[in-house]
Amino acid sequence: MSTRLFGEPVQRVEDARLLTGQGRYLDDLGREALAAAFVRSPHAHARIRDIDVTAALDVEGLVAIYTWEDLPPRVAEPLPLLIPHPALTHGRTAYPLAKETVRHVGEPVVMVVATDRYLAEDVCALIEVDYEPLKPVVGLEEAAQGSRLVHEDVPANLGAHLVQEVASIGGASARECIETSPHTLAFRLDIERSASMPLEGRGVYARWDGRDLRVYSSTQTSTSVRMAIAAKLGLPLPQVEVIAPDVGGGFGVKIVHPWPEEVLVPWAAMTLGREVKWAEDRREHFVASAHERAQVQYVRVGFDDAGRVLGLEVTILHDHGAYTPYGIIVPIVTSTQLLGPYKIGSYRVEFSSIYTNTVQVTPYRGAGRPQAVFCMERTMDKIAQHLGTDRADVRAANFIGPSEFPYDQRMTFQDGRPLVYDSGNYPEMLRMIKELIGWDSFERAPNRGIGLACYVEGTGVGPYEGGHVQITSDGRVHVSTGLTSQGQGHETVFAQIAASELGVPLSQVSVVTGDTRRFGYAVGTFASRAAVVSGNAIALACRKVREKALRIAAEALEADPADLDIADGLVHVVGSPSASIPLSTVAVLSNPLRYSFDAETAKATQFATATPVDRPPVAEGEEPGLEGRGFYSPLRSTFAAGMHAAIVETDPDTAEIRILRYAVVHDCGRLVNPMIVEGQVHGGVAQGIGGALYERMAYDSDGQLLNASFMDFLMPYASEIPRIETAHLETPSPLNPLGIKGAGEAGVIPVSAVIASALEDAEGFDIDRMPISPSDLYHLRERPAPGDR
Amino acid sequence: MSGHEITLVVNGVARRVSVPARRLLSDCLRHDLGLTGTHVGCEHGVCGCCTVLLDGEPVRSCLTFAVTVDGQEITTVEGLAGPDGMSAVQRAFAECHGLQCGFCTPGFLCTVTALLRENPAPTEEEVVEGVSGNLCRCTGYQNIIKAVHRAADLMAEES
Numbered sequence: 002m003s004t005r006l007f008g009e010p011v012q013r014v015e016d017a018r019l020l021t022g023q024g025r026y027l028d029d030l031g032r033e034a035l036a037a038a039f040v041r042s043p044h045a046h047a048r049i050r051d052i053d054v055t056a057a058l059d060v061e062g063l064v065a066i067y068t069w070e071d072l073p074p075r076v077a078e079p080l081p082l083l084i085p086h087p088a089l090t091h092g093r094t095a096y097p098l099a100k101e102t103v104r105h106v107g108e109p110v111v112m113v114v115a116t117d118r119y120l121a122e123d124v125c126a127l128i129e130v131d132y133e134p135l136k137p138v139v140g141l142e143e144a145a146q147g148s149r150l151v152h153e154d155v156p157a158n159l160g161a162h163l164v165q166e167v168a169s170i171g172g173a174s175a176r177e178c179i180e181t182s183p184h185t186l187a188f189r190l191d192i193e194r195s196a197s198m199p200l201e202g203r204g205v206y207a208r209w210d211g212r213d214l215r216v217y218s219s220t221q222t223s224t225s226v227r228m229a230i231a232a233k234l235g236l237p238l239p240q241v242e243v244i245a246p247d248v249g250g251g252f253g254v255k256i257v258h259p260w261p262e263e264v265l266v267p268w269a270a271m272t273l274g275r276e277v278k279w280a281e282d283r284r285e286h287f288v289a290s291a292h293e294r295a296q297v298q299y300v301r302v303g304f305d306d307a308g309r310v311l312g313l314e315v316t317i318l319h320d321h322g323a324y325t326p327y328g329i330i331v332p333i334v335t336s337t338q339l340l341g342p343y344k345i346g347s348y349r350v351e352f353s354s355i356y357t358n359t360v361q362v363t364p365y366r367g368a369g370r371p372q373a374v375f376c377m378e379r380t381m382d383k384i385a386q387h388l389g390t391d392r393a394d395v396r397a398a399n400f401i402g403p404s405e406f407p408y409d410q411r412m413t414f415q416d417g418r419p420l421v422y423d424s425g426n427y428p429e430m431l432r433m434i435k436e437l438i439g440w441d442s443f444e445r446a447p448n449r450g451i452g453l454a455c456y457v458e459g460t461g462v463g464p465y466e467g468g469h470v471q472i473t474s475d476g477r478v479h480v481s482t483g484l485t486s487q488g489q490g491h492e493t494v495f496a497q498i499a500a501s502e503l504g505v506p507l508s509q510v511s512v513v514t515g516d517t518r519r520f521g522y523a524v525g526t527f528a529s530r531a532a533v534v535s536g537n538a539i540a541l542a543c544r545k546v547r548e549k550a551l552r553i554a555a556e557a558l559e560a561d562p563a564d565l566d567i568a569d570g571l572v573h574v575v576g577s578p579s580a581s582i583p584l585s586t587v588a589v590l591s592n593p594l595r596y597s598f599d600a601e602t603a604k605a606t607q608f609a610t611a612t613p614v615d616r617p618p619v620a621e622g623e624e625p626g627l628e629g630r631g632f633y634s635p636l637r638s639t640f641a642a643g644m645h646a647a648i649v650e651t652d653p654d655t656a657e658i659r660i661l662r663y664a665v666v667h668d669c670g671r672l673v674n675p676m677i678v679e680g681q682v683h684g685g686v687a688q689g690i691g692g693a694l695y696e697r698m699a700y701d702s703d704g705q706l707l708n709a710s711f712m713d714f715l716m717p718y719a720s721e722i723p724r725i726e727t728a729h730l731e732t733p734s735p736l737n738p739l740g741i742k743g744a745g746e747a748g749v750i751p752v753s754a755v756i757a758s759a760l761e762d763a764e765g766f767d768i769d770r771m772p773i774s775p776s777d778l779y780h781l782r783e784r785p786a787p788g789d790r
Numbered sequence: 791m792s793g794h795e796i797t798l799v800v801n802g803v804a805r806r807v808s809v810p811a812r813r814l815l816s817d818c819l820r821h822d823l824g825l826t827g828t829h830v831g832c833e834h835g836v837c838g839c840c841t842v843l844l845d846g847e848p849v850r851s852c853l854t855f856a857v858t859v860d861g862q863e864i865t866t867v868e869g870l871a872g873p874d875g876m877s878a879v880q881r882a883f884a885e886c887h888g889l890q891c892g893f894c895t896p897g898f899l900c901t902v903t904a905l906l907r908e909n910p911a912p913t914e915e916e917v918v919e920g921v922s923g924n925l926c927r928c929t930g931y932q933n934i935i936k937a938v939h940r941a942a943d944l945m946a947e948e949s
Contacts, residue, residue: 016884019892022827022867029826200831200839200893200927249893250927283832488891488928680887680929687930711836719931720922
């Protein structure tokens with residue numbers, strides 16, 4: 002690589018448009034489109050007796066009202082179950098508009114299309130839906146008892162049940178190992194709901210021209226939305242294009258697809274022959290998209306005098322809400338990532354994934370890992386407390402050693418592939434985090450505590466991504482990849498990769514993501530995978546283009562391709578800089594022309610070139626144009642890791658919690674752009690602090706979400722986030738050409754565990770639930786001590 | 791829905807528009823005037839994405855009816871850059887990586903523009919306080935805080 006851009010903290014190319022109001026988010030498009038709005042269920046569980054639209058029909062500007070009965074057969078079917086799994090024996094998905102029964106507050110019942118959103122909402126307010134309320138199923142443990150059912154045909158509300166066991170090297174089960182351990186502990190942990198909560202909600206805008214359908218969606222996967230829409234609407238795939246415009250944050254929720262609105266809005270556009278748009282409002286986002294996190298965990302652990310875990314048994318109740326469109330990925334990730342950086346002697350994990358009459362649960366940044374890390378790190382702290390040893394030493398006693406990679410955890414990961422860690426150096430990382438936070442020199446004081454937590458994150462899952470790279474006759478490099486962007490800076494990091502591979506200035510490269518017109522094959526943006534999978538695909542595409550450029554240039558320069566290099570957009574003979582040819586000219590030469598349109602292209606016309614007449618202008622096996630595609634399909638996931646530490650102070654009277662210091666050591670393999678990686682870590686930590694201290698979904702016993710607004714769902718402002726100190730360790734992944742591991746989710750994963758660890762240290766009693774607000778802490782203090790009960 | 795004729799002076803240009811009484815200023819700017827740089831994140835005045843400058847003062851355009859600001863001056867994110875390019879605040883946000891998805895950014899830029907005009911050299915505490923009415927879900931605020939200090943420095947250098 003001759004141009005050193007890979008690894009540099011270059012400024013983002015996205016920013017100029019986003020800072021000047023020139024971004025194009027979903028609701029910035031389609032100014033002339035009709036507006037859709039939805040009548041949504043006010044009940045958590047009810048039968049629909051009747052829908053009366055009479056009063057709404059006179060609203061001026063009304064275009065159409067649709068209920069389930071109006072939908073054609075394929076559109077009317079339940080939405081797809083995206084990720085089937087043998088253990089998901091009772092998977093259920095919603096109808097795009099409710100058919101007979103509603104199962105959570107916010108479920109769409111009627112779709113209204115009008116000339117503007119205000120009028121569409123007027124119409125919604127005048128539609129009378131007659132409901133027969135049913136007693137809702139709310140609360141994980143109540144739901145698991147199964148006395149009332151969310152779906153009549155799902156006994157005990159049990160969607161999925163999965164047991165995974167890893168015996169000890171000697172073949173003993175986890176239960177046997179725990180029974181025979183010198184020390185054992187058993188405890189329960191509770192984790193609340195939270196949600197991705199991007200500042201831009203979901204949205205869909207569709208245009209139908211009588212033959213082709215163009216859909217814009219604020220999605221994390223435009224290619225898969227496209228396939229789903231084509232299938233639902235019975236259109237040939239080439240007649241459907243889906244574009245993710247600028248997207249105002251995703252954090253997981255926008256990977257779910259097709260949403261009811263993603264099917265209904267394009268269908269209405271086709272039916273009406275008009276452009277139709279729907280932009281979600283905040284209340285809709287709270288009650289009609291997706292949440293995550295909620296679990297109850299029962300833990301038993303056996304360990305030796307050094308704190309080494311000999312056997313671990315975790316039983317998880319996982320609340321997946323009313324439907325399971327995303328399968329059981331979240332509890333699978335919890336079950337597998339629970340092992341963290343540790344060699345656990347034997348392990349048994351069992352989860353039951355349970356229906357409740359609440360919003361569905363699908364991945365939110367971290368995707369099951371924050372719960373897993375909370376469980377394992379609480380376990381480590383409890384072992385340390387039991388043995389009276391340093392919490393860091395207990396962790397060190399259980400680490401996988403730096404020479405033990407690849408390390409096989411003997412489980413199946415979320416991608417269906419073996420859970421084998423590729424690389425890492427956990428002891429070094431622990432040394433770094435202890436030094437950064439001052440672990441050994443921490444001065445004890447009343448109401449002050451220090452805590453730490455470690456995690457390993459499987460990143461960069463397959464099956465694949467692709468990249469297309471084209472150099473045009475002006476020398477510009479056009480890169481496209483199918484996965485989507487929600488603020489991660491892909492236009493910059495992918496340009497850095499391409500510029501480095503091709504030897505061109507960054508300013509010559511432009512990147513397009515998430516536009517199926519440019520690249521049709523992709524999976525999507527989730528699981529910290531974009532840099533790993535698309536990054537490597539783009540690098541491979543660049544290498545093909547580079548090889549072709551050198552071949553063409555070699556012919557023009559009468560040199561050996563092996564003697565050529567590219568720098569600053571010029572192909573030159575190494576050691577002889579005057580013998581050079583610009584990539585723009587190479588691009589011209591790559592495409593034999595009959596017609597020219599400027600002086601540059603005239604060089605490629607039939608009377609201008611001296612190509613041999615005994616072979617065709619485009620040689621066999623060649624293609625015109627200086628372009629290429631590459632695909633990268635990882636053998637299995639890469640495994641990033643990190644350790645966080647915090648110092649907290651609690652108010653002795655009010656129980657207010659202040660984070661005095663927060664430190665992060667992070668290893669995501671090779672860094673493409675340290676500034677951007679750091680930004681990802683910062684944002685993750687802030688979301689983690691929200692989840693640790695403030696954010697919860699307050700459902701009452703009727704299944705009403707009581708805090709469905711930003712007034713009551715408390716996301717942190719700047720005043721709640723401490724300065725975040727970071728350090729990086731780079732253990733490159735041996736699995737991919739660029740050695741990258743992925744960083745998107747990292748920051749959020751261990752925060753609840755770190756804060757619990759520090760609060761426990763400050764307060765001197767167990768912290769076994771998250772989030773823990775000042776008022777929770779206050780009440781915990783008021784509890785009688787165990788001996789007084 | 792009967793309309794009201796109003797005139798808004800947006801980014802220095804008088805714009806006549808007919809709006810129903812209930813039209814929010816945010817919707818008027820975005821959908822009637824086509825200035826989509828102002829974003830709407832919650833429609834209840836908490837997130838601050840819709841912040842614009844009304845006669846120089848930051849306001850939540852989602853909590854303001856367009857008809858109530860007839861004749862007043864409004865600056866949106868589209869009006870922050872000068873003839874020579876981006877303002878010091880905009881440049882500082884780029885330099886410090888103070889934005890990721892960019893959805894909350896116009897609100898922060900308007901808020902910070904007003905903040906630094908009032909207080910050209912804010913302390914750390916004043917900066918944190920000053921931006922703590924705006925939500926960002928991407929950046930963890932670290933680089934936004936940095937960007938405010940950097941913008942103050944740039945403005946001092948360039949004044």
